[in-house]
Amino acid sequence: MLDVNAGVPGIDEPALLVAAIRAVSEVTDVPICIDSSVIEALEAALAVYEGKVLVNSCTAEDERMDRILPVIKKYGAAVIGMANDETGITMVPQERVEIARRIIERAVYYGIAAEDVIIDPIAMTVAADPQAGVITLDTMKLIKAQLGNNITCGASNVSFGLPERPIVNAAFFPVAMHSGLTCAITNPLIPEVRKAVLASDLLLGHDEYAAAWIADFRAGQKKVASTS
Amino acid sequence: MLDVNAGVPGIDEPALLVAAIRAVSEVTDVPICIDSSVIEALEAALAVYEGKVLVNSCTAEDERMDRILPVIKKYGAAVIGMANDETGITMVPQERVEIARRIIERAVYYGIAAEDVIIDPIAMTVAADPQAGVITLDTMKLIKAQLGNNITCGASNVSFGLPERPIVNAAFFPVAMHSGLTCAITNPLIPEVRKAVLASDLLLGHDEYAAAWIADFRAGQKKVASTS
Numbered sequence: 286m287l288d289v290n291a292g293v294p295g296i297d298e299p300a301l302l303v304a305a306i307r308a309v310s311e312v313t314d315v316p317i318c319i320d321s322s323v324i325e326a327l328e329a330a331l332a333v334y335e336g337k338v339l340v341n342s343c344t345a346e347d348e349r350m351d352r353i354l355p356v357i358k359k360y361g362a363a364v365i366g367m368a369n370d371e372t373g374i375t376m377v378p379q380e381r382v383e384i385a386r387r388i389i390e391r392a393v394y395y396g397i398a399a400e401d402v403i404i405d406p407i408a409m410t411v412a413a414d415p416q417a418g419v420i421t422l423d424t425m426k427l428i429k430a431q432l433g434n435n436i437t438c439g440a441s442n443v444s445f446g447l448p449e450r451p452i453v454n455a456a457f458f459p460v461a462m463h464s465g466l467t468c469a470i471t472n473p474l475i476p477e478v479r480k481a482v483l484a485s486d487l488l489l490g491h492d493e494y495a496a497a498w499i500a501d502f503r504a505g506q507k508k509v510a511s512t513s
Numbered sequence: 514m515l516d517v518n519a520g521v522p523g524i525d526e527p528a529l530l531v532a533a534i535r536a537v538s539e540v541t542d543v544p545i546c547i548d549s550s551v552i553e554a555l556e557a558a559l560a561v562y563e564g565k566v567l568v569n570s571c572t573a574e575d576e577r578m579d580r581i582l583p584v585i586k587k588y589g590a591a592v593i594g595m596a597n598d599e600t601g602i603t604m605v606p607q608e609r610v611e612i613a614r615r616i617i618e619r620a621v622y623y624g625i626a627a628e629d630v631i632i633d634p635i636a637m638t639v640a641a642d643p644q645a646g647v648i649t650l651d652t653m654k655l656i657k658a659q660l661g662n663n664i665t666c667g668a669s670n671v672s673f674g675l676p677e678r679p680i681v682n683a684a685f686f687p688v689a690m691h692s693g694l695t696c697a698i699t700n701p702l703i704p705e706v707r708k709a710v711l712a713s714d715l716l717l718g719h720d721e722y723a724a725a726w727i728a729d730f731r732a733g734q735k736k737v738a739s740t741s
Contacts, residue, residue, distance in 0.1 A: 411715055411716060411718075411720075411723065412722070412723050415718045415719075415720065415721045415722065416718045418715075418716040418717060418718060419716075419717060419718045422691065443716060447715075447723055447726065447727070448726075448727060448730040449708075449726075449730055452708050452709075452712055453712045453715060453716065453726075455683070455684070455712075456683070456684075456686070456687045456709055456712035456713055456715075456716055457687070457716055458684070459684045459685070459686075459687045459688040460687040460688045460691045460713075460716065460717075463650065463688045463691070463692075464691075480677075480680050481680075481684055484680055484681050484683075484684035485684055485688075487639055487646075487675075487681060487684075488639060488646040488647075488671060488681065488684055488685055488688065489646060489647060489688075490639075490643045490644045490646060490647045491643075492639075492643065493643045494640070494643065495639065495640050495643075495675055498675065498676075498677075498681075499675070499676060502676040502677055
């Protein structure tokens with residue numbers, strides 16, 4: 286799934302987002318995630334895209350939920366529910382879960398299936414708060430246990446401001462996937478990240494007899510052979 | 514801590530192990546782990562080494578515990594308790610915990626402090642059993658919750674028989690350290706593994722303000738600068 290964002294300061298975001306989605310749709314059939322905090326841009330983009338889309342994202346402020354969720358329902362989309370609200374981002378995992386629960390309940394109220402809400406427990410950098418990673422992981426575990434929804438997050442946030450970010454991001458995947466992360470927002474073209482996801486699947490019992498791991502290794506060898 | 518092993522088929526293991534420990538002691542003050550399943554070699558090595566040593570390992574067979582643990586006590590050593598016994602290695606995490614508990618109880622019976630028993634929950638390759646990694650992780654969590662002892666394991670076992678082992682091993686550390694692993698048996702000279710341990714400490718809240726991560730990055734840069 287491809288995240289499409291047109292949030293450039295000073296531009297006409299609805300027009301640019303629609304143009305970007307049309308351009309992307311012409312070159313690929315990969316499903317799209319529309320990434321905007323501007324409701325007019327979201328609505329314009331949803332109107333032109335053919336097929337089920339994921340919207341990134343809806344936070345738990347009453348006003349935002351009551352504007353965005355009916356639009357999600359109207360276009361049969363799915364939505365990422367971000368676990369923060371008008372009070373900001375809490376550092377107490379169970380409080381993030383309660384905020385997530387509110388978004389899911391409001392979505393259901395507007396006729397959206399609970400499983401069409403993917404929860405983002407919020408990942409922040411360990412450079413600013415050493416406990417930021419553990420708080421995100423604990424929130425994931427609670428969401429998995431209490432809500433059962435799919436879980437996403439901006440995985441590379443954990444390393445913001447640090448050197449050698451690909452290595453830190455790669456190390457986040459095994460433990461996040463074990464804690465409940467099901468679909469990260471990340472750059473799969475970074476080799477460390479791609480390999481970390483494959484290795485995590487392997488270690489966590491999602492790659493029987495290492496079939497995917499070995500296939501990826503062989504594909505890599507062929508690539509090297511054909512370019513040397 | 515350095516693991517010293519002299520298990521070469523056909524040789525006089527007690528004599529070779531003693532010679533190896535003497536040689537190692539001459540060049541480094543790093544604490545030593547004596548790695549042997551031959552009781553005569555263990556006893557000879559413990560007799561010559563000055564300082565507290567770790568013995569790798571004691572399994573839960575009555576006969577082995579009753580031979581090895583009094584020797585551990587006699588020399589004031591610590592010991593790795595391997596969570597298997599005469600019935601082999603169980604794939605049920607709680608059963609491994611009970612086996613570990615038996616070793617700790619027997620050690621205490623022989624006058625060894627419970628905290629001088631480090632538990633090895635046993636790591637096996639995911640190439641043979643896709644659930645092997647999850648079973649080891651679950652066992653670690655149970656040991657952490659129910660026994661509280663330090664936890665070790667042969668971390669590189671998880672990737673035995675697979676290509677690109679350093680990447681798989683690196684991915685194992687974050688999730689194993691989060692599950693309770695406190696002191697792995699591994700090769701810290703493998704760059705992927707060393708970086709994975711540092712990144713895990715960082716993500717799990719054990720590296721305040723990324724001091725160790727940044728120091729390691731700077732040391733790496735200096736090394737590159739001085740060799741270029």
